[in-house]
Amino acid sequence: MNAHSRRHFLQVLGATSGALGFGSLPRAQSAPAEVPTPAPAHPAPGQTPLRLDFHVHLFGVGDGGTGCRLSDSQRRHVNYFYLTKLLSLAENGRMDQDYVALLAQSVRTSSIQRVLLQAWDSRYDETGLPDWTRTTSLYIPNEYMFRVVREHPDVFLPCASINPKRRDWKEEVDRCAEKGARLVKVHPPTMDVDPREPRFRPFYRHCAERGMTLMFHTGAEHAADIVNTEVCDVARLEPALEEGGTVIAAHAGMGNFFDRVDYFPALVELARRHPRLYFDNSVLATMFRWRNLPRILDTPEIIGRAIHGSDFPFPANAAVFWSRLPPATVTSLLEERNLIERDYQLKRALGFPEAVFTRGADLLTGNPSRKPV
Numbered sequence: 001m002n003a004h005s006r007r008h009f010l011q012v013l014g015a016t017s018g019a020l021g022f023g024s025l026p027r028a029q030s031a032p033a034e035v036p037t038p039a040p041a042h043p044a045p046g047q048t049p050l051r052l053d054f055h056v057h058l059f060g061v062g063d064g065g066t067g068c069r070l071s072d073s074q075r076r077h078v079n080y081f082y083l084t085k086l087l088s089l090a091e092n093g094r095m096d097q098d099y100v101a102l103l104a105q106s107v108r109t110s111s112i113q114r115v116l117l118q119a120w121d122s123r124y125d126e127t128g129l130p131d132w133t134r135t136t137s138l139y140i141p142n143e144y145m146f147r148v149v150r151e152h153p154d155v156f157l158p159c160a161s162i163n164p165k166r167r168d169w170k171e172e173v174d175r176c177a178e179k180g181a182r183l184v185k186v187h188p189p190t191m192d193v194d195p196r197e198p199r200f201r202p203f204y205r206h207c208a209e210r211g212m213t214l215m216f217h218t219g220a221e222h223a224a225d226i227v228n229t230e231v232c233d234v235a236r237l238e239p240a241l242e243e244g245g246t247v248i249a250a251h252a253g254m255g256n257f258f259d260r261v262d263y264f265p266a267l268v269e270l271a272r273r274h275p276r277l278y279f280d281n282s283v284l285a286t287m288f289r290w291r292n293l294p295r296i297l298d299t300p301e302i303i304g305r306a307i308h309g310s311d312f313p314f315p316a317n318a319a320v321f322w323s324r325l326p327p328a329t330v331t332s333l334l335e336e337r338n339l340i341e342r343d344y345q346l347k348r349a350l351g352f353p354e355a356v357f358t359r360g361a362d363l364l365t366g367n368p369s370r371k372p373v
């Protein structure tokens with residue numbers, strides 16, 4: 001973060017931090033249009049740090065002028081059928097709005113104070129323009145994400161999504177930074193981006209200079225059309241770290257039990273050399289992934305880099321952890337309908353310490369806590 005943006009950021013924090021105490025969160029439904037996107041929450045000295053869910057998806061099909069896009073192949077994907085059923089969503093002309101209402105309500109009735117809400121950039125062609133028809137399967141515009149955050153400042157914080165192949169990447173980084181984003185998501189396998197390519201170094205450097213943390217998808221991907229899995233290798237994030245930024249490896253480089261790829265060893269190795277490398281534990285409590293979270297907990301040297309994330313709407317499943325939890329805990333988690341709360345409670349029950357849930361707030365304010373917990 002340069003001096004100017006840090007000063008601006010701290011000014012906004014000063015204006016908002018008074019209302020951010022534990023248990024005293026504003027619960028406004030909407031904000032006046034002239035109110036800027038709220039800056040990331042920062043607890044005042046002496047207050048309990050905020051619990052954040054660092055990995056939550058905004059979703060839509062374009063209802064109500066949101067600008068979201070979903071390809072026909074993505075609509076036929078088994079996950080689309082499964083998740084719309086799970087969330088009781090229908091293509092009723094207001095699906096985008098129903099999704100936001102359900103998510104906002106889930107956060108409000110959970111133990112989590114804020115969630116980082118992710119946009120999702122498209123694929124781009126060789127000239128740096130969006131390829132809408134051939135290769136883009138999902139698109140959630142930054143503009144729409146900022147609007148949803150502005151309308152629900154009590155629950156959402158912005159996570160922009162920028163494909164570094166777009167010809168206007170620099171303007172988009174600046175635009176998103178000025179609107180209050182401190183986190184940028186890149187999804188290499190769906191965006192057709194190899195993070196190791198030298199041509200992305202100026203993008204990484206600029207994000208670092210603007211105080212934007214970069215989050216990359218790592219590990220297996222089964223929910224969307226992908227180019228290949230090699231671009232999900234944690235080792236390929238080294239150029240982004242070398243350019244001075246903070247980097248989060250989403251999903252810790254892990255996969256389902258049947259996946260052949262496993263980039264968790266690469267995460268552990270890279271974390272030894274780069275103190276600004278973190279990872280999130282999102283999606284790792286879902287079915288087929290019962291080995292993932294215990295493996296993290298059995299690697300003490302890495303726990304100090306862990307950040308809580310759910311990957312909503314993908315549901316945590318306590319049943320697969322039956323051998324590690326008391327039967328009554330499994331039963332109550334299976335009965336928990338709130339997916340944000342279920343993911344949080346399950347990770348607490350498995351042994352993730354409180355620092356993992358508050359580390360994200362520290363990171364957003366440039367004060368990361370790496371204390372081993």
Ligand SMILES: [Zn+2]
Binds near residue numbers: 055057282311
């Ligand atoms: Zn995700």
